[in-house]
Amino acid sequence: MSPFFRTLLTCVLCGALGAGVGMWNRPEPLAAEPEAEQKQAVKATETQSVDLFYEPPPAFTSVTASLEWVWGRMDKGDEAAAETLFLKDAGTTDEQRAQIAQQLVQNFRRFDPRVLARIVLSLPRVQTADIVLDELISEWSRYDSEEVLHFLETLPAHKVNNVLLVRAAFGLARLPAERVATFAATLDDNGRAYLAEGLVEFANQAGSWRNTSAILSKMNAQGHKGAVSVEWTLGVSLSDIAPEEIERRIASETDPVKRDQLLAGHAWVAGIRDPERGIRLDAQIQRPQVRDDYLVRHAGDWLETDRNAALAWLQSAAAKQLMSLEVRAKFLKAYGLEAAP
Amino acid sequence: MKLGLQLLLHAVAASAGFWVASLEPPMAHPPPLETKKAAVVAKVETSPRPPMPARPLSRAERLGLRLTPQRWPEVNMVIEKADIGELPGMLQVIFGSRYPDVRRRAVELLFMRWTELDRDAALAAMKTITSPQLKEMALGRILFEWAKSDADGAWQWVTAMEDDSVLQESAFEYLLANGAEKDPQGYAAWAAQIEDPFLRYKALDQVASTWGRENPKDAFAAALKMNNPVLRKRVLEVVCYQDKSGIDRAQAMDLILQLPDKAARIELLSDDWIRAFANDKPEAALRWLVSHADNPDLQKVSGTLGGLLGEQVKNVVELRAMALQVPAGVLRDAFSAEAAWRRATNGGSVQEARELLTLCGPCIERENALGIIEESATKP
Numbered sequence: 001m002s003p004f005f006r007t008l009l010t011c012v013l014c015g016a017l018g019a020g021v022g023m024w025n026r027p028e029p030l031a032a033e034p035e036a037e038q039k040q041a042v043k044a045t046e047t048q049s050v051d052l053f054y055e056p057p058p059a060f061t062s063v064t065a066s067l068e069w070v071w072g073r074m075d076k077g078d079e080a081a082a083e084t085l086f087l088k089d090a091g092t093t094d095e096q097r098a099q100i101a102q103q104l105v106q107n108f109r110r111f112d113p114r115v116l117a118r119i120v121l122s123l124p125r126v127q128t129a130d131i132v133l134d135e136l137i138s139e140w141s142r143y144d145s146e147e148v149l150h151f152l153e154t155l156p157a158h159k160v161n162n163v164l165l166v167r168a169a170f171g172l173a174r175l176p177a178e179r180v181a182t183f184a185a186t187l188d189d190n191g192r193a194y195l196a197e198g199l200v201e202f203a204n205q206a207g208s209w210r211n212t213s214a215i216l217s218k219m220n221a222q223g224h225k226g227a228v229s230v231e232w233t234l235g236v237s238l239s240d241i242a243p244e245e246i247e248r249r250i251a252s253e254t255d256p257v258k259r260d261q262l263l264a265g266h267a268w269v270a271g272i273r274d275p276e277r278g279i280r281l282d283a284q285i286q287r288p289q290v291r292d293d294y295l296v297r298h299a300g301d302w303l304e305t306d307r308n309a310a311l312a313w314l315q316s317a318a319a320k321q322l323m324s325l326e327v328r329a330k331f332l333k334a335y336g337l338e339a340a341p
Numbered sequence: 342m343k344l345g346l347q348l349l350l351h352a353v354a355a356s357a358g359f360w361v362a363s364l365e366p367p368m369a370h371p372p373p374l375e376t377k378k379a380a381v382v383a384k385v386e387t388s389p390r391p392p393m394p395a396r397p398l399s400r401a402e403r404l405g406l407r408l409t410p411q412r413w414p415e416v417n418m419v420i421e422k423a424d425i426g427e428l429p430g431m432l433q434v435i436f437g438s439r440y441p442d443v444r445r446r447a448v449e450l451l452f453m454r455w456t457e458l459d460r461d462a463a464l465a466a467m468k469t470i471t472s473p474q475l476k477e478m479a480l481g482r483i484l485f486e487w488a489k490s491d492a493d494g495a496w497q498w499v500t501a502m503e504d505d506s507v508l509q510e511s512a513f514e515y516l517l518a519n520g521a522e523k524d525p526q527g528y529a530a531w532a533a534q535i536e537d538p539f540l541r542y543k544a545l546d547q548v549a550s551t552w553g554r555e556n557p558k559d560a561f562a563a564a565l566k567m568n569n570p571v572l573r574k575r576v577l578e579v580v581c582y583q584d585k586s587g588i589d590r591a592q593a594m595d596l597i598l599q600l601p602d603k604a605a606r607i608e609l610l611s612d613d614w615i616r617a618f619a620n621d622k623p624e625a626a627l628r629w630l631v632s633h634a635d636n637p638d639l640q641k642v643s644g645t646l647g648g649l650l651g652e653q654v655k656n657v658v659e660l661r662a663m664a665l666q667v668p669a670g671v672l673r674d675a676f677s678a679e680a681a682w683r684r685a686t687n688g689g690s691v692q693e694a695r696e697l698l699t700l701c702g703p704c705i706e707r708e709n710a711l712g713i714i715e716e717s718a719t720k721p
Contacts, residue, residue, distance in 0.1 A: 007347065015354040077411065110410045112439035143441035146472050174473035174507045208506040209539035241571060242538035274604035303705040305607060305641045307671050334708045 057085045060092045063099045074110065082111065086119050098128035105132055108139040117151060121159070134163045141171030149175060149183060160187070162194040162227065169198025173207030173215070181218035192219055193227035200233040204241055231258045235265020243270070260286045267294055275302035276309065283322055295323055299331060311335060401430035408438035408447060416443075420450045425458045432466060448475050452482040460487060464498075477511040484515050492520055510540055517547035522555035526563070533569055545572045553579030557586035565596055574605060581613040590618045591629045603638060611641045619649045627663055630676075634668045643667060644675035644706060651680030657693045660684070664700050671704075678706035682713040691718045 057069055066085060073081030082104050086097070101119050104111065113136070120136055123129035140148050148171045152160060165187070172180050172195070184192050196216060203212050221230060231253075238246035246266045253259040264285050271278015271294065278298040285291040302310035313319050314328050315337075329339040398406075400419060407415045423431060428451060435447045448470075455463035460483065467479040487495040499512040521528045525548055532544035549572055552560040557580045564576040577597065580586060594614050600606040618626040630646055633639055647664065654660040660680060667673040677700040685694035694714045701707045 007350065010351060012354070075411065079409065109440075109442040113441060114439070140441070142474070143445060144472050144474055147441070171474075204539045204542050208510045209537055210506040238538060241542035245538040273608055277604070300705060304644065304675065306637065307640060307704065308637065331705065334703060334705045336703050 056088050060096065063096060063103065066092075066100050067103050070104070079112070080115070083115050083119060086122055094124040094126045095128060098123050098126050098132060102128060102132045102135065105136045105139065108136070108143075113140050113143075113147065113151075121155075130161060130163070133159065134161075134167055137164050138167045138170065141168055145171035145174045148172070149179065153183060153186070160191060162190070165191055165194040166198035166201065169195055170202045170206050173199050173202055173212055177211060177214035177218050180215045184215075184219035184221070189222055190227065192221040193229075195219070196221035196230050197228045197233050200230050200237060204237055229258075229261045231261035232265040235262040235267075236269050237265075239266040239269035240273075256286065260290075264290055264294070268297075271298035272301060275299070275305055276313075279313070279322075292323075292327075296327060299323070299327075303331065303334075311337070315340065399430065400427050401434045404431050404447075405434040405437065408435065408440065408443050410440055410443060413443060413446070416447055417450055420447070420454050423451075423454055425455075425462065428455050428458075428462075429466065432470075444475060445478055448478050449482050452479040453486065456483045456486040473507055476508055477515075480508060480512055481515040484512060485519055488516060488520055492516075510543060513540070514543055514547045517544060518551055521548045521551040525552035525556075525560070529569070529572055533572070542571065545569070546575055548572070549575035550579050552576060554583060557583040558588060561586075561588055561593065565600070570602065570605060573600075574609065577609050578613050581609075581617050584621070590614065590621070591625065594618070594629060598633070598636065598638065607638055607641055610639070611645045615642050615646050616649060619646055619653070623650060623653060627666060630672070631666050631668070634672055637671070640671050640675050643672040644679040647676030648679035648683040651683035651689075651697075652687045657684070657689070657697070661697060661700070664697065669702075674701045674704045675706050677701040678704070678710040682710040685714045685717045 057066070060066060070081045070085055073084075078084075085100070092100070101116075101123055104119065105116055108116065116136055120129070120133050123132065137148060137152075140151070148168055152164075152168060172183075184195055187195065196219065199207075199212050199215060203209050216230065234249075235246055238249070243266075246262065250259060250262045250266065253262055263281065264287075267278055267281035267285060270281055275298045279295060279302065282291055282294040282298060285294065299310065299314065302313070311332070314323075314331055319328060320340075325339055325341055332339045400423060404416065404419045406412070407419060420431065431451055432448075435444055435451060438444045438447065452463055452467065455466060463479075463483050467476060467483060470476040470479055484495050484499070487498075496516060499509060499516060502509045502512070517528060517532075529545065529548045529552075532541060532548055535541040535544055549560075552563075553576050560576050561580045564573045564580070567573040567576070580588065580593075594610060597606050597609055597614060600609075615626060615630075618629065626646060627650070630639065630643055650660060650663055654663065664673060664677045664680060667676045677697055681694040681697035681701070684697065685691050691714060694710075694717075698707065698710055698714065701710070
């Protein structure tokens, strides 16, 4: 073989070797599957549009049938099926629409929450509508606090009700304090009070107490009629998980109103668990109406837990000091006994 | 000189071969999307959709197409082949998904892959996430992988975290959920000394859950000797619902009856143990109650059992016979009153409920049950 052909041959071999390396190094073949995928995506969009246009939802027969239609459409790739159902007048009553929406919200994981939100906000003002909105916020708060906050910020003021704020707190407790405080500033005193209640209520489940404390200190929530105070909620939470901590806080609280709230929250929970102990704590509550209500509740619990001990107490001098004759007589009468004045 | 020329020629040939073979094959352009029908969709669809590119799709874009509840099973196939350089783009695509549950699960898979390839890069990427829940999920996956090979290192990293208390606490819970069973006593001791009462509870709760689930027999035996009432209660609650624990419920309840705290034993027995026992073996649960009928602590437990059987036992004659097995007095009163009102409010006849209530002597339980039964009688 001449030197020329020998060089040519070895060069060809080097080229082939380089090509081999190049083939190995080539990016994974995106084209084979993507082409089909691209067509599939286009087809899905076209199918969706055709079906939306030509296949309106069937006339309403039952909530179950409407939902089956939605699930069937979604299985075929029609992600807008639920909203389509609500855009068309299918002969449903307001309550039926609310029931369908409730079922959709209960299947939160299958949906874009903004679609659910639009559906829920389109509901007429029936009682179920508010419940459905609260349920949507509860679910959404488990998944994405930021989206929930953004949604709340854009929600009409009349829709931001008390229950909704308590439920949203489960998600908001995870966000930076400044952001939550900024949102809280847009609420009225009542709204802030309910938000604060929710933040403390979820303190042992979501976020951190360090963050919740920071939020509370920045949002300046005041007690409000109807809303449960932060101190009462704190008493309830700590009574169960750290009773020594709540007793330390009660002992060191100098504000008599806050102290009484802490004590009442603690007494309420402690008394359900251990009525005898609860009654001892109830006796220290300063507000007469609260004290009387709690004593009635815990005396009843005690009778259902340890009848003999509770009956003995109801006839004791201690009970006469704390409970009216009328209340004691009512309890004792259930056992064929009479109350001494 | 000649040798140099030869080498150069061969190098050029090899490079040419490499370059030609490395080129991506050409692909036909997809059809345009902008049709009249697509426009109809746009009116209905108010959430933004990314435009479809007229070129081969990257792996991140392919991932984007799969980020729906319907196509979820295919997501893993894309992520598990991803190179390190593709992961940031994929993360952005995941953020664009409209489905929170899909986002969460995709982030979990992505960070599992990222940690396999480069843990430090995964940690850096995790810090860029703004959604607290997604951040928690990402860190959870990193820690899960990290703790397999270096649990101490993972713990130190989390303990040193100072700028995000929410993330730190979820990380503690994650580490405990995936490792506390290795040294439950040690982790419980660590948790018990935490000053913040809420974090302390979360840590104790997680230790109890992991321990009670992974090793229920040991956890149960240890709980009976515990001084920490919060941990003891949680461990005994968790163990109660481990159906395959091999723990004999009747024997376990005998031991719980010996706990020093009366309120704790009543609460545990009535809220958890008798319920689990009655759901599993209702007749055995009744036998256990009857065999302890002289114990005054069981009034509330008897009521709970009566209520459960009032719902479960369809034949009222059989239910009445069960109530009569409980000795007359406090326990039978509680049992029959609760059975009666539960029956009335769960589809049973009001007349049957009233008859059951005749087994109950005068007491507060009877008064309460009577009120509920009569109220249910007025409802259609």
